[in-house]
Each structure stands twice: as C-alpha cells, then as structure tokens.
Amino acid sequence: MKSPRVGKTPFLLNTPHRPLAGFPLAFSHRGFAPAGEENTVKAFTAATELGFGYLETDVHATRDGVLVAFHDEDLVRLTGDPRRVRDCTAAELAELRVAGEPIPTFEELLESFRSARFNVDIKAGPAAELMAETLVRHRAADRVLLGSFNGSRRHMASRLLAADDRTHQLATSPGIIGVGAAVLIGAVAPLPRAVYGSFAALQVPETHGKLRVVTPRFIQRAHDASLQVHVWVVNDAPAMHRLLDMGVDGIMTDAAPTLAAVMSERGHWPQNSLTR
Structure with missing residues (x-):
C-alpha cells in the first residue's frame, strides 16, 4: 500500500530520511494517567518514560489570556469546581488540582518536554490566537500539530502563523472532517485538493456510529492525497494490531502501556529518543 510519508511537515518524523521513517506514530492521549491525572505534567512525564515522543493534549484560554492544558469546558469532572x-x-486555576496535580499551562508543557511533539486540540476561539502567539514566541511550530472540532479555530491559528512567515501544517478536525473524509475518500471520489491542501493528516475514529470510517480503501485514498491517517482512541491490543496491519500511520490511545507493548513487539519502540 502506498504510504503518504512524504512532504515537508516538520511535525511528522515518519517521513523519508527522518528519524521515524517508516514507523507508525504512537500518541499518548492526554498522557498516561492511570489515577485520572490527565493532561498534567505527571501524566506526560509518565508517557515519555514509557517511550512516547508524541503527546496529545487540549487547550483552553483563561479569562486573563493564558493557554492551559485542559480538555473540558468546565472544571467539574476533574476538579469539582463548577466554573468554566x-x-x-490563571492564578485561580493554579489553586486547583486534577487527581492531586496542578493544571499546567501549555507553555509549561513546551518547556518541560522540549523533545516531545504535541498534537493539540484547540477547544475555544480565544485559544487559537494565543496558540499562534505561543508557537511563534517559543519557536515551536515545528513540533506542534493543531486540530479542532471547529475549523475556524484552526484557520485563525494558521493565518496568524503564516503572517509571521512561519509554515505550519494543520491536522484535520477529528470527527467533523473525519466523517466527511470517510465519504469523500472512502465512498465517492478522491479528496479534492481544495479540501485537503492545508492538512497533514486525517485524524479519525475507526467508526462513527454505524459508519466504518477506517478501511483499506479509506487509507489508500488518504495516501493517494499524501495524507497520513491517525486513528483515535484505540485501547486494546488486537485493534491496534489490526489497524497497523491495515496501514494506518498513527494511533492515539488512553492505554499507553498497551500501545507501547504493541509497538515494541513490532520493532517500532521507543519513539521518544528519536524525536529529539
């Protein structure tokens, strides 16, 4: 099967002549958080210690304009605080804890994990502008891939980065573009360049309702468009092996030790030493 591991996207290290050439990428979804400490420095440290070089996280903006790594719109599920x-x-969030751990700023993650690559879901409009500013200030656009369920957030960050003469490839929106791409790529016709031109990867669930998104035909059509296929969130070893055998280019998981073991079995581990 033809692979899309070509192109100039700095984030993707599994392209020819790069450290992970020919390897599928392993993403630790919100870090490795067995005690529920998702999206914290502790969780991402645990993931890197397992061998992960690719970390998935989410970002929101605080009232005073600080980018924080947090998934939910409100704080109830993870901290018990009812506020959004x-x-x-940022000072108020610094007083809260997620399973005993502080809520990190995104800048803290960039500083703490300098060799890691971050796959970031922009969760709110104000976070898009802050993200672009942060990537420029830290010169980190080459190690961050942006996605969002809201396309305007991606486009805003992209425009701001382009205005700073930086190049930055964006991931497709998981879910929205995933389902659309399943129709365009898998069922009807090759994906038009006007749709995929600014994207580096299709990040999709294996299934969406009764629709099976990831199939050999879907992967081939994506590869024909020079797009990688990253599948989320996959937590059991048989499914991981099945998808890797099918030819996907990356897997996101909440079961970090399981994916690490699968990748090790297939000779694709560790990846953290190769992302430096």
Whole structure:
C-alpha cells in the first residue's frame, strides 16, 4: 500500500530520511494517567518514560489570556469546581488540582518536554490566537500539530502563523472532517485538493456510529492525497494490531502501556529518543 510519508511537515518524523521513517506514530492521549491525572505534567512525564515522543493534549484560554492544558469546558469532572475554564484567571486555576496535580499551562508543557511533539486540540476561539502567539514566541511550530472540532479555530491559528512567515501544517478536525473524509475518500471520489491542501493528516475514529470510517480503501485514498491517517482512541491490543496491519500511520490511545507493548513487539519502540 502506498504510504503518504512524504512532504515537508516538520511535525511528522515518519517521513523519508527522518528519524521515524517508516514507523507508525504512537500518541499518548492526554498522557498516561492511570489515577485520572490527565493532561498534567505527571501524566506526560509518565508517557515519555514509557517511550512516547508524541503527546496529545487540549487547550483552553483563561479569562486573563493564558493557554492551559485542559480538555473540558468546565472544571467539574476533574476538579469539582463548577466554573468554566474561561471564567477563571490563571492564578485561580493554579489553586486547583486534577487527581492531586496542578493544571499546567501549555507553555509549561513546551518547556518541560522540549523533545516531545504535541498534537493539540484547540477547544475555544480565544485559544487559537494565543496558540499562534505561543508557537511563534517559543519557536515551536515545528513540533506542534493543531486540530479542532471547529475549523475556524484552526484557520485563525494558521493565518496568524503564516503572517509571521512561519509554515505550519494543520491536522484535520477529528470527527467533523473525519466523517466527511470517510465519504469523500472512502465512498465517492478522491479528496479534492481544495479540501485537503492545508492538512497533514486525517485524524479519525475507526467508526462513527454505524459508519466504518477506517478501511483499506479509506487509507489508500488518504495516501493517494499524501495524507497520513491517525486513528483515535484505540485501547486494546488486537485493534491496534489490526489497524497497523491495515496501514494506518498513527494511533492515539488512553492505554499507553498497551500501545507501547504493541509497538515494541513490532520493532517500532521507543519513539521518544528519536524525536529529539
């Protein structure tokens, strides 16, 4: 099967002549958080210690304009606090804990994990502008891939980065573009370049309702468009092996030790030493 591991996307290290050439990528979804400490420095440290070089996270903006790594719109599930992230200042969030761990800023993650690559879901509009500013300030656009369920957030960050004379490939929106791509690529016709031109990868669930998104035909059509296929969230070893045998280019998981073991069995591990 033809592989899309070509192109100039700095984030993707599994392209020819790069450290992970020919390897599928392993993404630790919100870090490795067995005690529920998702999206914390502890969780991402645990993932890198397992061998992960690719980390998935989410970002919101605080009331005073600080980018924080947090998934939910509100704080209830993880901290018990009823407020929304956007209604809190960074100082107020610093007082809260997720399974005993502080909520990190995104800048803290960039500084703490300098050799890691981050796959980031932009969860709110104000976070898009802050993300672009942060990537420029830290010169980190080459190690961050942006996605969002809201396309305007991606496009805003892209425009701001382009205005700074930086190049940055964006991931497709998981879910929205995933389902659309399943129709365009898998069922009807090759994906038009006007649709995929600014994307580096299709990041999709294996299934969406009754629709099977990831199939050999879907992967081939994506590869024909020079797009990688990253599948989320896959947590059992048989499914991981099946998808890798099918030819996907990356897997995101909440079961970090399981994916690490599968990748090791297939000779694709560790990946953290190769992302430096």
